[in-house]
Amino acid sequence: MSTMTVSYEDATARYEPVIGLETHVELGTRTKMFCGCPTEFGAEPNTHVCPVCLGLPGSLPVANRAAIEATIRIGLALNCTIASWCRFARKNYFYPDMPKNFQISQYDEPLCVDGWLDVLIDGQTVRVGIERVHLEEDTGKTLHLGGATGRIHGATESLVDYNRAGIPLVEIVTKPVPGTGARAPQVARAYVTELREVVRSLGVSDVRMEQGSMRCDVNTSLNRPGEPWGTRTETKNVNSLRSVERAVRSEILRQAALLDEGGRIVQETRHFHEDTGDTRPGRSKETATDYRYFPEPDLVPLAPDPAWVATLRAALPESPRARRDRLQAAWGLSDHDMQSVLNAGALALIETTVAAGTTPEAARKWWLGELSRVANETAADLGTLATPSQVAELQKLIDDGKLTDKLARTVLEGVVSGEGSPAEVMAARGLEVVSDTGALGAAVDEAIAANPDVAAKVRDGKVAAAGVIVGAVMKATRGQADAKTVRELVLARLTG
Amino acid sequence: MSELIHKPAAELAALIAAGEVSSVEVTRAHLDRIAAVDQRVHAFLHVDAEGALAAAADVDARRADGAALGPLAGVPVAVKDVLTTKGVPTTCGSKILEGWRPPYDSTIVTRLRAAGLVILGKTNMDEFAMGSSTEYSAFGPTFNPWDLTRIPGGSGGGSAASLVAYEAPLAIGSDTGGSIRQPGAVTGTVGAKPTYGGTSRYGLVAFSSSLDTPGPCARTVLDAALLHAVIAGHDPADSTSIPAPVPPVVAAARQGATGDLSGVRIGVVREFGGEGAEPGVLAAVREGIEALVKLGAEPVEVSCPHFTYALPAYYLIAPSECSSNLARFDGVRYGLRVGDDGTRSLEEVMSLTREAGFGPEVKRRIMIGTYALSAGYYDAYYGQAQKVRTLITRDFTAAFEQVDVLVAPTTPFVAFPIGSRTSDPYQMYLADLFTIPSNLYGGPAVSVPCGLSEGLPVGLQIMAPTMADDRMYRVAAALETVVPAPVPPGL
Numbered sequence: 001m002s003t004m005t006v007s008y009e010d011a012t013a014r015y016e017p018v019i020g021l022e023t024h025v026e027l028g029t030r031t032k033m034f035c036g037c038p039t040e041f042g043a044e045p046n047t048h049v050c051p052v053c054l055g056l057p058g059s060l061p062v063a064n065r066a067a068i069e070a071t072i073r074i075g076l077a078l079n080c081t082i083a084s085w086c087r088f089a090r091k092n093y094f095y096p097d098m099p100k101n102f103q104i105s106q107y108d109e110p111l112c113v114d115g116w117l118d119v120l121i122d123g124q125t126v127r128v129g130i131e132r133v134h135l136e137e138d139t140g141k142t143l144h145l146g147g148a149t150g151r152i153h154g155a156t157e158s159l160v161d162y163n164r165a166g167i168p169l170v171e172i173v174t175k176p177v178p179g180t181g182a183r184a185p186q187v188a189r190a191y192v193t194e195l196r197e198v199v200r201s202l203g204v205s206d207v208r209m210e211q212g213s214m215r216c217d218v219n220t221s222l223n224r225p226g227e228p229w230g231t232r233t234e235t236k237n238v239n240s241l242r243s244v245e246r247a248v249r250s251e252i253l254r255q256a257a258l259l260d261e262g263g264r265i266v267q268e269t270r271h272f273h274e275d276t277g278d279t280r281p282g283r284s285k286e287t288a289t290d291y292r293y294f295p296e297p298d299l300v301p302l303a304p305d306p307a308w309v310a311t312l313r314a315a316l317p318e319s320p321r322a323r324r325d326r327l328q329a330a331w332g333l334s335d336h337d338m339q340s341v342l343n344a345g346a347l348a349l350i351e352t353t354v355a356a357g358t359t360p361e362a363a364r365k366w367w368l369g370e371l372s373r374v375a376n377e378t379a380a381d382l383g384t385l386a387t388p389s390q391v392a393e394l395q396k397l398i399d400d401g402k403l404t405d406k407l408a409r410t411v412l413e414g415v416v417s418g419e420g421s422p423a424e425v426m427a428a429r430g431l432e433v434v435s436d437t438g439a440l441g442a443a444v445d446e447a448i449a450a451n452p453d454v455a456a457k458v459r460d461g462k463v464a465a466a467g468v469i470v471g472a473v474m475k476a477t478r479g480q481a482d483a484k485t486v487r488e489l490v491l492a493r494l495t496g
Numbered sequence: 497m498s499e500l501i502h503k504p505a506a507e508l509a510a511l512i513a514a515g516e517v518s519s520v521e522v523t524r525a526h527l528d529r530i531a532a533v534d535q536r537v538h539a540f541l542h543v544d545a546e547g548a549l550a551a552a553a554d555v556d557a558r559r560a561d562g563a564a565l566g567p568l569a570g571v572p573v574a575v576k577d578v579l580t581t582k583g584v585p586t587t588c589g590s591k592i593l594e595g596w597r598p599p600y601d602s603t604i605v606t607r608l609r610a611a612g613l614v615i616l617g618k619t620n621m622d623e624f625a626m627g628s629s630t631e632y633s634a635f636g637p638t639f640n641p642w643d644l645t646r647i648p649g650g651s652g653g654g655s656a657a658s659l660v661a662y663e664a665p666l667a668i669g670s671d672t673g674g675s676i677r678q679p680g681a682v683t684g685t686v687g688a689k690p691t692y693g694g695t696s697r698y699g700l701v702a703f704s705s706s707l708d709t710p711g712p713c714a715r716t717v718l719d720a721a722l723l724h725a726v727i728a729g730h731d732p733a734d735s736t737s738i739p740a741p742v743p744p745v746v747a748a749a750r751q752g753a754t755g756d757l758s759g760v761r762i763g764v765v766r767e768f769g770g771e772g773a774e775p776g777v778l779a780a781v782r783e784g785i786e787a788l789v790k791l792g793a794e795p796v797e798v799s800c801p802h803f804t805y806a807l808p809a810y811y812l813i814a815p816s817e818c819s820s821n822l823a824r825f826d827g828v829r830y831g832l833r834v835g836d837d838g839t840r841s842l843e844e845v846m847s848l849t850r851e852a853g854f855g856p857e858v859k860r861r862i863m864i865g866t867y868a869l870s871a872g873y874y875d876a877y878y879g880q881a882q883k884v885r886t887l888i889t890r891d892f893t894a895a896f897e898q899v900d901v902l903v904a905p906t907t908p909f910v911a912f913p914i915g916s917r918t919s920d921p922y923q924m925y926l927a928d929l930f931t932i933p934s935n936l937y938g939g940p941a942v943s944v945p946c947g948l949s950e951g952l953p954v955g956l957q958i959m960a961p962t963m964a965d966d967r968m969y970r971v972a973a974a975l976e977t978v979v980p981a982p983v984p985p986g987l
Binding site: 051054055056057058059060061062063090092094096099100101102156158160290292293294297298299300 | 579580586588593596598599600602697698699700701702704705706732733734735736816817819820823824825826828829830838842843846866869870871874878
């Protein structure tokens, strides 16, 4: 362990990082990869199992066509070439969460190869090469009891849940990404973010990192400028977008400090620790490093019909990037404003709100303003607070003069706390703008009578003083009057 | 009763269908025979008398109701212990699976049940089907009814012995390198390996996935063909199952039984005609071929130059696949678990379980296969063996351009004395010298009785192109008309 500390700026000035990412995406197919068991998350342990996904003696796999289709679509969306012929392979190693003690995966014949994904960093495009996209089966989950760390070592008992065993898993491997310098951590994060968007746009996975339906391993190496690439480490347990960035940064710092001391980087698997933000050597989960891959003899080769692939290609949805560009232009947003929308995760919400008849400005104002504030305060998902149609309705009430901006905020509060639609909340809480000019007139007259000095000033031409009377009217109507209307009434009475 | 057990399956089925005898009577006759002789033969690892009688009673009831029954309905069958049977122990002849009761039926067993066959029990075998003598069963060897001091062949020695001991009229085997045919040859019974993919492997505990083929064992060619027709056909649960109609094997067996082989070209494999086989075996096979020629077949000598590399290629491919297939036996989910005393690591428990649960031959093959698949050795061993496999397939393809079937001895030697080959694995492996090429190619092959040598049965092997299983049945049935199956001495 190095005792020296290096600043990130120093580290990236002296060394050039090369990163690479391996991302696993659990597909949202109805059934598992090689059997008919359901894939739902959160069922009672070992209830979604059968002889095949338990690897019982004699059982055989049958490939899930929907999973193959989803993988091809991911490959196409990542600009890959789709193999005309490929095979599954067995990856052999012993671990109790693997029912057969081998994983059906793909090895030297992946389904999709040689693509790319562009990511935008500070307005600049970085092209990340995609080495391969392949299909495999997920393992079960082990729970180790009695140990200090929750790891198998030191545990007194281990429980295995095979519900996840056999869920289709797509592995997306980038080519090494050199030349990003100090921005390497940002590039890593931006890549995973963009990849998530792409996969989500295809509707093939819910890509939730916190539930493990999207998991990421980050490879990092450093080299001095002009020298060959260094030895890489592989960091696992990177379970959020923020962690992706932190893990690369931390690994750059660690390796730089070690290299500065004249140390040597060991090719190893490391674990990222969310709490401390550093990486530590992981005990490799497999005991063997030689997986003895060989073609899976229980499955026939996969030869996707080119016509089928062409159909899938033609039916691909608009890419997330094209969609963003289109919406940004349509809404007339600056790059900075667009970034705020994306950071808030409000793109689709605003798009739907606009589609419901709200102006882009108004839609953005509600989602990035009041609603984002509540989301941040309550750590809630923005989309769970209100629906785009509710926001559109709220804005329409303002546009129709039934709510003032201020009242609308109160109404929105009611909507967020589940009191109903904006119109219902407005009615139930009696928040509608007092637009009855008779009632307002009486309130104005009262206010003028109560403030004779001010009224005199206004009459003398000091129009600005009218604010005091307007304020009094607003107070009297508990804010339910439109301030602009009140002001007009006041001025009409005093100067008309 | 005693005449019932000597009848072929086709005849029993006809008697049951005609109501002259009930399935329960037939089943009970065989269960009685098992009770009387199996202590000496040890063909069975598990006898399911209760299940068998219930199944038989069910067939009888359905018959009484006038339901349409299949051509083998009510006939008992013995099933090699490598096929899963729901709720009935399935050990594969291994300690590591002792006590395991599968929660599901294999496709073959499902089809047997659906066709009204009565499953008597599970037959003995070399552990995980690795062996040629049944001596590698963890539960003790099976003894050849022809001479109880000799082996009944393997790995399916139990199935073959049950037929020749008249414990069962039909049996199911599995053939990875000869495990149906070689026991058939040394017990004087008929053993057929269908086209790979012609019979489902779902529920067949895997030894070598690209070679394993379940198939029928019987005392007559027609019985084997009838059983073949029951178990064969596409199974969506097995990705390697062929989605095509079952070749007309029963019609072919009936056609062959007319004794006319005119127009059939039989290829005599030059490479399997001389060295490596006992003179008595070669002489009996020569006579068999001459008999075929007398029936009108046209003999053609063909060369299959790569057949001589089949044995070494097989002993890389099969162990490689088995090293992976048998990895699941680790004590975590089912079967034996050794050393789980709270002080040992998971890895130690897995290791101790496998150490205690597997026998020496299984361990040997796991070691060979693990080595052959290792980084740095893969190309030289597994990769090279796959190339040989391709060359052997080309030999077959070329040969079948000249001839309809190929003939050769089934195995180089007659039943050998128990214990005589266990000390030298290679001597044991030689038993499969002539059967392995068909497994590597995937085509069907049958062993049919072809006289005696030194008073012990010899088998003639007939090999056919993939999905032309009917051809071998025709030739086999024709041979049977002139070279009847030898009758074993009484037990």
